[in-house]
Amino acid sequence: xxxxxxxxxxxxxxxxxxxxxxxxxxxxxxxxxxxxxxxxxxxxxxxxxxxxxxxxxxxxxxxxxxxxxxxxxxxxxxxxxxxxxxxxxxx
Amino acid sequence: xxxxxxxxxxxxxxxxxxxxxxxxxxxxxxxxxxxxxxxxxxxxxxxxxxxxxxxxxxxxxxxxxxxxxxxxxxxxxxxxxxxxxxxxxxxxxxxxxxxxxxxxxxxxxxxxxxxxxxxxxxxxxxxxxxxxxxxxxxxxxxxxxxxxxxxxxxxxxxxxxxxx
Numbered sequence: 466x467x468x469x470x471x472x473x474x475x476x477x478x479x480x481x482x483x484x485x486x487x488x489x490x491x492x493x494x495x496x497x498x499x500x501x502x503x504x505x506x507x508x509x510x511x512x513x514x515x516x517x518x519x520x521x522x523x524x525x526x527x528x529x530x531x532x533x534x535x536x537x538x539x540x541x542x543x544x545x546x547x548x549x550x551x552x553x554x555x556x
Numbered sequence: 557x558x559x560x561x562x563x564x565x566x567x568x569x570x571x572x573x574x575x576x577x578x579x580x581x582x583x584x585x586x587x588x589x590x591x592x593x594x595x596x597x598x599x600x601x602x603x604x605x606x607x608x609x610x611x612x613x614x615x616x617x618x619x620x621x622x623x624x625x626x627x628x629x630x631x632x633x634x635x636x637x638x639x640x641x642x643x644x645x646x647x648x649x650x651x652x653x654x655x656x657x658x659x660x661x662x663x664x665x666x667x668x669x670x671x672x673x674x675x676x677x678x679x680x681x682x683x684x685x686x687x688x689x690x691x692x693x694x695x696x697x698x699x700x701x702x703x704x705x706x707x708x709x710x711x712x713x714x715x716x717x718x719x720x
Contacts, residue, residue: 525647526658527695528719542640548695550658553614553642 474517476501487513526550558634559604561596562668563611568618569645571595573627575619587623588630605632608674608681610663612638616645625649634674637662637691650698653706657691665689676702 469482478500490496496505496515504518520533524545537543537554544551563571575581577590592599609628615638616624625648628636635655649656655676662681666672666689673682679691694702697719704710710718 522643525641525643525650526698528697543643551640552646553617553640555617555620555642555644 469513471496471505471513471515473498473501473503473505475503522554524548524550525552557606557671558674559607560666560668560670560672561599561603561607561609562663562666563595563609563615565612565639566614566617567595567611569616569621569624570618572616572624573621575621578621579623579626588627591627591631600631603631603633606634606674608634608666608672609636610638610666610668611636612663613640615639615641616649617642620644620648622648622652625652625654629654635676635691637666639663650701651707653702653704653709655694655702657694659692662689662691 467484469484469487471480471482472478473480476498478498480496480498482496490507490510492507492510494507495518496507497503498505505515506518508514508516520538521530522533522543523530524547527545527548527550529545529547531546533543533554541554542551543554571592571594573587573591574594577587577593579587582590589600615636625645629652633654635657636649637657637659639660640658641656646656657679671684679693681689681691683689697717700718701707701710704713707718
């Protein structure tokens with residue numbers, strides 16, 4: 466392996482990772498797309514597999530962690546799926 | 557008895573405590589006297605411990621500055637009822653032990669300047685007409701924290717967070 470090419474699933478940017486850099490990665494590390502800042506979690510080194518990290522929020526009322534949807538982010542509002550508490554996201 | 561201080565939608569943290577009156581600007585011993593200084597100049601002069609603040613949607617949006625809720629804590633506000641809260645400000649309120657209740661109906665029912673009886677622990681407001689308004693109960697971990705004074709006080713006492 467010389468250079469690992471990872472195509473960002475969000476913006477299709479090809480991220481070139483030199484072998485020397487890739488050898489330093491460990492499962493659980495996060496690769497950030499140079500183009501769109503999407504965070505990619507390294508779930509496997511061999512073969513290389515990544516998982517897009519969603520935008521998470523923790524409900525300030527019941528402390529449930531949940532994924533924010535695109536609509537949540539667009540409207541800067543979210544509703545906790547556990548307790549139903551609706552709150553405003555900081556811009 | 558508690559006085560109701562009613563506010564509009566989208567009260568931001570600069571409305572609650574303008575940045576120019578931050579503790580590091582005017583002094584940690586007096587900053588709370590500037591709460592709502594621009595928005596309602598009479599507020600800090602007249603508010604009494606236990607009074608209730610009532611707001612609309614998005615209470616506490618804007619900067620997440622902690623000294624805004626700290627000013628309300630220093631003034632011994634009894635609680636805040638709003639239609640919705642900004643995330644970090646809401647959590648700051650809980651951390652400091654200021655009860656924050658979300659209700660879509662109760663803010664519309666209460667009038668500015670109204671005098672009510674407020675039972676924080678039971679979550680009950682009784683109006684002068686005798687009408688009883690029941691606030692949504694806070695989660696169990698918060699009830700534990702409020703008994704200790706705040707989440708921070710709880711941690712100091714028990715070396716763990718409420719609910720752990």
